[in-house]
Amino acid sequence: MVSRVDAVLEINGLRKTYRSAFKGPHRAVDGLDMRVEQGQIHGFLGPNGSGKTTTLRTLLGLVRPNSGRMTLLGREVPSALPEVAGHIGAIVEAPRFFGNFSGRRTLRILARAGGVRRARVEEVLELVGLRDRAGDRVKTYSLGMKQRLAVASALLKAPRLLILDEPANGLDPAGIREMRDLMRGLVEHGTTVVLSSHILGEVQQICDSVTIISRGRRVAHGAVDSVLRAQDKGEFLIRVADHERAAQTLRHAGFQITTERDHLMARGVADPAIITETLAAHKMWISELTPQRPDLESVFLQLTGTVPEPGVTRQVGESAAAFGHGAK
Amino acid sequence: MRLFAAEWSRLFARRFTRMMFLIVILLLALIGGGIAYSSHVPTDAARAKAKVEADRQRAFLTQQRARCEEAVRNPRPTPSPGSTAGTEPGTPGTEPGGPPGGELGPVSTPPPGVTCAEYFNPAEIDDASFLPSTFGFAREAHDLVLVFGGIFAMLAFAVGASFVGAEWSSGSMMNLLIWRPRRILVLLTKLFTLLFGLAVTGALLAAAWVAAAYGIARYRGEVGRVTQGSLTSLGLDTARALGLALAAAAIGFALASLGRHTAMAMGVAVGYLLVIEVGLNIVLRLTEVPKVERWFLSSYVQAWLDKKAQFVDFTPCRYAEGDCAPVEWSISMDDSAVILGVATLALVAVSVIAMRRRDVA
Ligand SMILES: Nc1ncnc2c1ncn2[C@@H]1O[C@H](COP(=O)(O)OP(=O)(O)O)[C@@H](O)[C@H]1O
Numbered sequence: 269m270v271s272r273v274d275a276v277l278e279i280n281g282l283r284k285t286y287r288s289a290f291k292g293p294h295r296a297v298d299g300l301d302m303r304v305e306q307g308q309i310h311g312f313l314g315p316n317g318s319g320k321t322t323t324l325r326t327l328l329g330l331v332r333p334n335s336g337r338m339t340l341l342g343r344e345v346p347s348a349l350p351e352v353a354g355h356i357g358a359i360v361e362a363p364r365f366f367g368n369f370s371g372r373r374t375l376r377i378l379a380r381a382g383g384v385r386r387a388r389v390e391e392v393l394e395l396v397g398l399r400d401r402a403g404d405r406v407k408t409y410s411l412g413m414k415q416r417l418a419v420a421s422a423l424l425k426a427p428r429l430l431i432l433d434e435p436a437n438g439l440d441p442a443g444i445r446e447m448r449d450l451m452r453g454l455v456e457h458g459t460t461v462v463l464s465s466h467i468l469g470e471v472q473q474i475c476d477s478v479t480i481i482s483r484g485r486r487v488a489h490g491a492v493d494s495v496l497r498a499q500d501k502g503e504f505l506i507r508v509a510d511h512e513r514a515a516q517t518l519r520h521a522g523f524q525i526t527t528e529r530d531h532l533m534a535r536g537v538a539d540p541a542i543i544t545e546t547l548a549a550h551k552m553w554i555s556e557l558t559p560q561r562p563d564l565e566s567v568f569l570q571l572t573g574t575v576p577e578p579g580v581t582r583q584v585g586e587s588a589a590a591f592g593h594g595a596k
Numbered sequence: 597m598r599l600f601a602a603e604w605s606r607l608f609a610r611r612f613t614r615m616m617f618l619i620v621i622l623l624l625a626l627i628g629g630g631i632a633y634s635s636h637v638p639t640d641a642a643r644a645k646a647k648v649e650a651d652r653q654r655a656f657l658t659q660q661r662a663r664c665e666e667a668v669r670n671p672r673p674t675p676s677p678g679s680t681a682g683t684e685p686g687t688p689g690t691e692p693g694g695p696p697g698g699e700l701g702p703v704s705t706p707p708p709g710v711t712c713a714e715y716f717n718p719a720e721i722d723d724a725s726f727l728p729s730t731f732g733f734a735r736e737a738h739d740l741v742l743v744f745g746g747i748f749a750m751l752a753f754a755v756g757a758s759f760v761g762a763e764w765s766s767g768s769m770m771n772l773l774i775w776r777p778r779r780i781l782v783l784l785t786k787l788f789t790l791l792f793g794l795a796v797t798g799a800l801l802a803a804a805w806v807a808a809a810y811g812i813a814r815y816r817g818e819v820g821r822v823t824q825g826s827l828t829s830l831g832l833d834t835a836r837a838l839g840l841a842l843a844a845a846a847i848g849f850a851l852a853s854l855g856r857h858t859a860m861a862m863g864v865a866v867g868y869l870l871v872i873e874v875g876l877n878i879v880l881r882l883t884e885v886p887k888v889e890r891w892f893l894s895s896y897v898q899a900w901l902d903k904k905a906q907f908v909d910f911t912p913c914r915y916a917e918g919d920c921a922p923v924e925w926s927i928s929m930d931d932s933a934v935i936l937g938v939a940t941l942a943l944v945a946v947s948v949i950a951m952r953r954r955d956v957a
Pocket residue numbers: 286287288294295296314315316317318319320321322323957
């Protein structure tokens with residue numbers, strides 16, 4: 269799927285192996301590909317330990333990759349990082365600030381180091397809703413407030429690309445909604461947002477496109493709908509008066525049926541009309557027949573639950589085959 | 597420049613920096629207060645009393661000298677055969693400057709090569725020795741600068757270590773590197789800011805300290821002879837003390853940056869003191885290694901502050917029978933400058949190289 273829109277973030281074949289004296293080498297990112305287009309909110313999804321933070325750190329020059337090519341805003345990084353850094357706002361992992369400074373002072377020092385005018389500090393404090401607590405020491409902030417402060421710091425430069433690692437962590441539902449609105453607002457002004465998460469509920473609602481990774485490799489990517497469609501297994505929920513008989517009848521007719529407490533689930537259904545027809549032929553009348561569109565959450569669980577097992581040979585060109593890997 | 601401005605405000609906004617300065621200022625105030633409290637301007641009565649006391653002492657010495665010369669001219673036979681004329685120095689006898697009056701015991705004679713006039717010299721008696729203690733600026737300012745240097749060097753080490761160590765361990769170093777992805781520039785700006793800040797505050801503190809010493813001398817002691825030369829020398833002492841503090845700051849900074857934690861630098865410092873300055877010291881002394889002091893940084897610090905450190909090496913006397921000459925040796929200020937400078941630069945270089953390549957994760 270080649271797009272005419274420019275990629276603001278592109279990763280090809282990124283590998284990173286952490287070498288630790290005590291634990292031995294650990295492959296955190298294993299040939300990752302990723303592409304984020306301008307003006308999108310892109311979800312970077314994967315379970316804990318799948319390499320999201322490592323990838324983002326590598327992009328930002330904090331970690332040296334073993335191999336791979338990366339570009340940000342069309343420039344090769346990390347070599348061109350000093351030039352593009354002015355247009356990138358980022359928070360990586362848990363927001364960690366110096367606890368004894370107030371939120372405002374923290375931002376002012378950063379603003380000064382980055383040559384950002386002082387008034388901008390008040391603007392971003394307002395934007396993330398920290399205005400009233402800006403004078404308090406960061407130590408006294410809740411996790412959610414620290415998260416907001418982190419986002420504020422990332423927004424200081426009015427970035428073209430905003431990279432947020434697990435920004436929803438520690439936010440209450442209202443905070444998550446505010447954050448979502450904030451991001452929508454940013455995107456309307458032309459900012460591209462990349463946000464990583466291992467919690468998918470929010471991401472599904474806010475993202476235009478996603479990259480799903482597992483064990484350091486991409487297992488799915490693209491627009492949210494297309495990822496979902498690719499994972500559609502033709503599941504239908506069926507309610508009838510007599511479950512047992514209906515299940516037997518349908519199994520007899522070759523359907524894959526599981527019985528739940530008050531309904532049946534049919535899998536691999538190409539045309540639901542056949543279900544209606546089969547049951548009607550046996551004088552059973554369907555009270556409900558609902559297609560089960562996969563939500564991102566279940567897709568995510570499936571995709572990341574089908575990772576190659578350790579010991580199984582890792583395949584070359586993994587990303588190309590990613591969708592194929594989805595079904596069990 | 598922007599980075600420098602940011603680091604500058606961070607340095608002095610930090611509670612640790614402020615606390616350390618507060619502690620140092622309190623400590624110096626305490627020392628100054630103690631000196632002021634124990635120092636007294638000599639009153640006329642006290643001077644007169646001291647003069648009487650000193651005169652008695654001088655008279656006694658004059659008398660002893662006469663007896664000594666007499667004894668040298670006419671050596672009395674001594675009870676123990678084989679021993680030469682007079683008592684060995686160190687045997688019980690009247691020490692020079694001993695309490696006057698009472699029984700005049702047998703006079704002691706000087707060791708060979710020293711005349712009676714040198715041994716009992718009334719001119720050595722100074723009225724001042726019989727006065728209550730008086731703080732003298734000209735006499736003691738040098739020592740006070742050394743005290744300041746030692747205290748400020750410890751502050752500098754701790755502030756240097758925490759300035760970068762807390763940044764690493766709190767994660768704000770990572771934030772800063774995301775913000776300004778030029779690692780070496782970020783680290784060196786931080787170091788430069790630290791050193792510059794400490795040089796400025798150190799110079800101010802030292803000036804205040806010397807001024808306080810002068811004030812104490814002026815109102816509760818004696819200033820003494822202050823010349824252009826002695827002031828210059830005092831200025832150089834102060835400069836060397838500040839230089840030492842900056843080296844300590846750089847070392848603390850480098851260690852904490854390498855270990856990414858303030859505690860790392862503190863641990864290395866304590867470890868060094870225990871393992872090297874104490875442990876190795878004991879081992880080397882037990883095994884009679886010649887010139888042990890040369891293996892310890894503390895000797896170089898001492899030499900640096902004092903311009904020269906004198907040591908006596910007794911190891912040649914270990915198996916010597918009879919006479920042996922202990923070796924006197926010294927460490928010069930220049931030796932110290934080289935050793936301390938190279939150690940500091942090497943540590944800073946290692947921390948910069950590590951900064952270049954490491955993963956900030
Ligand atoms: N500094 C590090 N040293 C060694 N291993 C690390 C380091 N950071 C992360 N890892 C390992 O790399 C893997 C990926 O971690 P991470 O990128 O943090 O995943 P995520 O952000 O998706 O949770 C994990 O197995 C983690 O234990």
